Amino acid sequence: MCNDSICLVCSNLLFSNLLLLNLFQLHLAVIFEFVVTMCGFSRSTWILILAVCTGLWWEFVKKGKLCNSKSDLTGKTVIVTGANVGIGYETALALSKQNGKVIIACRNLEKAKNAVDRIKASSGNAEVDYLIVDFAKMSDIKRAVKEFISKEDRLDILINNAAMFGGGKTEDGLDTMFGVNHIGYFMFTNLLMPVLRKTSKKKPVRIINVSSEAYKVGTIDFDNLNPNLPRDSGFASLMAQYGNTKLMNVYFTIELDARLKDEFKGQEQAITTYSLHPGSIQSDIGSTVATERGFLSQAARDFFMLLIARPTVYGAQTSLCCAMKEGIEIHSGRYFADLEPAELYGNAMNQEIGKKLWTESEKLTGVQWGS
Known part of the structure; x- marks a missing residue:
């Protein structure tokens, strides 16, 4: 008192x-x-x-478009990373409403449990669970994949959605955005390939990588893949690196598709992959950086979100389209925006860059294709 x-x-x-x-x-x-x-x-x-x-x-x-696919996901298992909040949460919720077994992969146990409870209550689907994984730690990605494979015998849809915006280093010495936004996608997907391949022998499998239109301002400098950006770096520097990592998502998808095409040569491609732009959405990404920089920064971000950004539910729609829409297998490897395949800018169309990025990623992680 x-x-x-x-x-x-x-x-x-x-x-x-x-x-x-x-x-x-x-x-x-x-x-x-x-x-x-x-x-x-x-x-x-x-x-x-x-x-x-x-x-x-x-x-x-x-207002945005809505995915109108009515696919029944009964019997299928889905992982959505970064799904305790924002776009990932809306994606997981929608997929659970289609009767899929949905596993949300995120690092915070309390938030994961809360999200699972809310999804179950909203969807009426009891088959919702969580997988705790910190995508900023290579060792934890390996642990989480082993845990998943020990419990589950199939994976039909993998949606790499987790991302971050900010400076600093991971415990592996990687730039945080490079480590989470690219290496996280690369390691998690490659380590899950055995169960994805196993599932594809019975049912088609899809891998979705959430990128961003920010890829258009990105470049891939192989002499500086892992820059040193302190937490207090300027917004322009952070935005440039974010664009770089989102460009890596696009190249990762293209190169992954090329390798899958070789693997399924002479037969129907049973594993397809897509990258996408979710739209300008009221997500949590960048909120921590804005808060750390004071009231004016936070106010500017909030004003932009209110004025321009769409409600979170619309940010899930292109991911849902890539996960469920019938007949899009012919577009494997392509980039989607606003629920449709979109043409890429020139900075994302050099296949040699994609191949080299894959090789460098293998060296950094020790994870090899086909292993």
């Missing part, structure tokens, strides 16, 4: 905040009346204009 002096301070702060709020509302009212007077429109006309503009903004900016 607070003493009298503290209570007085609390009361003064509350009064000040209420006063500021009232003044802000008063200023808005004055501005509104001024605009009404200057433009000669009535109050009701302005309200109508505002309503129409809001409707158009929601329809063409905030």
Whole structure:
């Protein structure tokens, strides 16, 4: 219980905040009346204009397409990484509603359990579980894959969704974004290939890598694959490296598809793979960086999210399309945006870069194709 002096301070702060709020509302009212007077429109006309503009903004900016696939995933097992929040959570929830056995892979046990409980309650599907894995640690990725294979005998859909935005190093000495956004995808997928191959002998398998339109500003510098970006690096430097890792996601998908085509040469390709842009979405990515840099940075991010970014459910739709839509196997290896195959920029079309990136990734991780 607070003493009298503290209570007085609390009361003064509350009064000040209420006063500021009232003044802000008063200023808005004055501005509104001024605009009404200057433009000669009535109050009701302005309200109508505002309503129409809001409707158009929601329809063409905030609203997105929805995946209309009704595929029944009964008997199929799905992994979605980074699925305790955001796009990954919405993806896992939608797949569980299609009767799939959904396993969310994330690093925080408490958040994982909470997400599993919410998905079960919302979907009515009891076959939802979690796999604890820290994608910033190679040793933990290996442990988690062994744990999964010891419990499960099939994997029909793998969605590599986990990603991060920020500086610093992993415990393996890798740039954090390079380690999580690329090496995490590379290791997890390759180590799961035995169970993916086993499943493909009975049913088609899909691997989905969530990339981003940020790949368009990315480059792959083999002399600096693992840059030294401190946690307090400037936003431009962080954004450039994020774009680099998202470009790596695209190249990883293309090279993975090329290797799968060779593996299934002369027969139907039973394992297909896709990369994608989820859209500008109200996700948690970058929130930690914004918070660490103070109120203005956080406010700017929140304003952008409110004004431009779409609700999280729309961010899952292209992943769902790549996971379930019928007949897209002919597009294996391609990049999807807004639920459809999209043309790649020139910086993502050099096959030699993809091959070299794969080789360098094998050297860094010790994980070999086909092993």
